[in-house]
Amino acid sequence: MKKKIDEFQIYEKHYEQIYKQVKNDPYAQSLGIQLTKFEAGFAEAMLEVQSHMVNAYGTVHGAVIYALADHAFSVACNAYGKTSLGLSTTIQFIESAKPGDKIVARATEIKRNYRTGFYRIDIYHKQNLIATMEAVSYRKDHYFIELEELV
Structure with missing residues (x-):
């Protein structure tokens, strides 16, 4: 019988x-996107x-907002x-931003199972919600880190 993997332990151990x-x-990096929180x-x-x-x-291009949310x-x-x-x-675009504005994307996991993950990404300028994105991920069998104890 295969042992169930505790992915939170993987996150902690291999942070x-x-x-x-x-x-x-x-x-x-080429766009200047900075990762400010990672959990x-x-x-x-x-x-x-x-x-x-x-x-x-003269307002931020939607592709730039999307790239930030996607990252x-x-x-x-x-x-x-x-x-x-x-x-x-x-993605839904709600308001715009201009040059010099700092925009922030916050991605939150809603649900995750073995094969898929569901996320909500909110993009803000200051306290104003300027866009929101719903996203689904496909989770492969492969881990991109070395997990000797699982083999």
Whole structure:
């Protein structure tokens, strides 16, 4: 009989290794996204909107908001060391932001099982909710960290 894996224990035991992996995202880094909080099933990331990140109307481009939300989602769903991929997302844009504004995405795990994870990502400028995203992850069998005791 296979032993059930306690993924929270994996998160605690391998925190540094997992954190190093999820933080090392070249695309997020190229945008200036900073990972500000990392917990089991939760992530917060921040971005200061630059002048080249706006649309024709002078407000932050939706793709930039999405990239910030997607990074927070990626970090939250990979927090247990198990390779997880985005399966689907739905985003609603509520308000805009401008160059110089600091926007923050907070990804919260709603439910997770063996194969899927469900997340809500809220994006804020100060206390104003500017976008919200629902996301589903697909959880592969593979752990991206070394887990000798599970083999």
